[in-house]
Amino acid sequence: MTINSEPSRAYLEQLEQDTERRKNELKHHLASHDGAADELHERLESLIDGQTAALGHVLHELHENPETAFQEHRAVKLIVDHLADHDIPAENPAFGLDTAIRAEVTSEDFDPACHRTIAIMSEYDALPGIGHGCGHNVIAVTGLGAFVALVELIRGTPSAFSGRVVYLGTPAEEGEGGKEIMARAGALEGIDAAVMVHSYIADLVDQVWLGRRQCTVHYRGAAAHASSHPFMGRNALDAAVLAYQGLGLLRQQTPPTDRIHAVPPEGGERPNIITEAATLQLYVRSQRPATLKALSQRVTEVLQGAALMAGVDVEIDWDSSPAALPVLGNSPLSDRWVLAQRRRGRDPYPAGTVSEVLAASTDFGNVSYRIPGIHPLISITDQDMGLHTRDFAAAAATPQAEAAGVDGAYGLAAVALDYLVDDALAQHVRDDFHAGGGGIAVESYFD
Incomplete structure (x- = not known):
């Protein structure tokens, strides 16, 4: 007996049609904040673009040598070496994990009682048997490039911002809760907000993460x-x-x-x-x-x-591995992401464009309920394909992926810079965080 085992695509096709309709219907309503001066953003872009070749090298080395959760030793060396090339010391191991990384830069006048701290995060673990089918090699270089650019910015222009930027290399996102393990070990202490970006098939300012x-x-x-x-x-x-x-x-x-x-x-x-x-x-x-x-x-x-x-x-x-909470978005930070991506020739679709039915999970959710944060998505391919597939792994090593790595790096750096210099924006970020239910006791939530 032969059974037709091919699932009907009718529902998926309807969701895709709904997404296309919402792309045309939904509009951004961006909050008005000053952010950093244009000349600082121009300098930041230049510092990002100057890393293009080096970031591309890291992206491809990670792709060609995928390492699964807690085994990302080659990845860590690549990242730490890139930081060292810019005379940036890094802590590794960090927070009790052999493949976690921490680095920071502060302004000359930094006072934790008066100034803000923002974290920029990278992921770099791969999937068993598939490699970088979630595009973490691209995610790695977005955070890395953003942090290095901000370090170079403050070195060249000491008055660019008052505050601190922390780089966190976070292992074991895929099912193991690396960020939660790091948070329990103190990785987020003294940090006021966090940003990262995820590879995807479209540019989205926000999406449902379960x-x-x-x-x-x-x-x-x-x-x-x-x-x-x-x-x-x-x-x-x-x-x-x-x-x-x-x-x-x-x-x-x-x-x-x-x-x-x-x-x-x-x-x-x-x-x-x-x-x-x-x-x-x-x-x-x-x-x-x-x-x-x-x-x-x-x-x-x-x-x-x-x-x-x-x-x-x-x-x-x-919870043999830490539970992952949903991602709590932050509209003011997301608005700055949109503006930064428009500078790079991209125009992320608004939240709600893609159906909430098409949702996965990430340990960044645990970060987002502790402190304000954003987790937008950046396109590395124009093709319709799923995450955690060999097709997506192949897309993560294309020229489009390289461009996403650089554009994403600028986006994260720009959001961080705006957050550090604009007090009104920072207050709006805090207000939005608490209004959305942020600040819960994540570690003990399910006790």
Whole structure:
């Protein structure tokens, strides 16, 4: 029997049509702030463009030598060497992680009691088997180029800004929560805001990023001969199957953007033995911290109920790697990003252009609920393709990707500069952060 296993594209095509419609309908409503003087931005652009060849070298070296979470040793050396080429010392290891990096530059008059600090972040981990299918090699050079340009700016023009810029090289974004680990070790202490940019198939000022938690469930029953003594067994696989079915039924009552994924890595070895041990691994995702907490509770109840029905023991382990919160955007900082990208010949689409249904997760969300931050997206390809694919990995080594690395670097540097020099903008950033629900106790949120 042959089954047509090709999913219908009707819904996806409708989402794509809706996106095209919103591209024409949605408009930016940019807040009016002065930011830094034009001559400073011109100098900043020049300092970014002067790194084009070196940043391209880093981008391609990272692409050709992908390293997965916590193994990014070659990547770290490339970045630290680039900083050293500009006489910038870097701390590595940092915050208890061998592949984390920290560097900083301060103005001559810097006083933490009076002046602001902004962090610029890079990612550089790759995906197992796919390489840079999420474009982290591009993300790496955007943060690196931005930081170096601001260092050179303050060296050449000491009055350019009063404050501090911190560069954070953040490993293990892919499922391991590197930024949360760093934050718990003090990486964000004394930092008032943070910026980074992500590779994508379009220029977007903002997009929905779901919060995500991981869960591993161990069911343990009693083994018995499945033919002669089945009544003496307690089937752990039954519990796993009941849980899987229960999670499927639960989806009917969850918000449209909630996601539940489950796989059974362990479920017995032979059919004539009542299964003694079974395991489920889950991801759950939701659009708000509060709804992620509520979804986690309902999932826990389903998992416990399955154990009760099957008469087996259950152990539920949440967050073997730190949970990722949704990304909390910041409109005033996003507005500065738009203006900076327009300077580079780009015009990012407004928030809401792409459907909230098409959402993934990132550990930058944990940063964004601690301090104000932005996580815009920058196009490295004109082709319609998904993240975490070999096609996207190939796109991350093209001339378009190189251009995105340079344009993204200017965008991050420009936002940081505007934030440091404009007091009214900084106040607006703080107000927007608190109005959006920022400032929660991230580390203990799910306790």
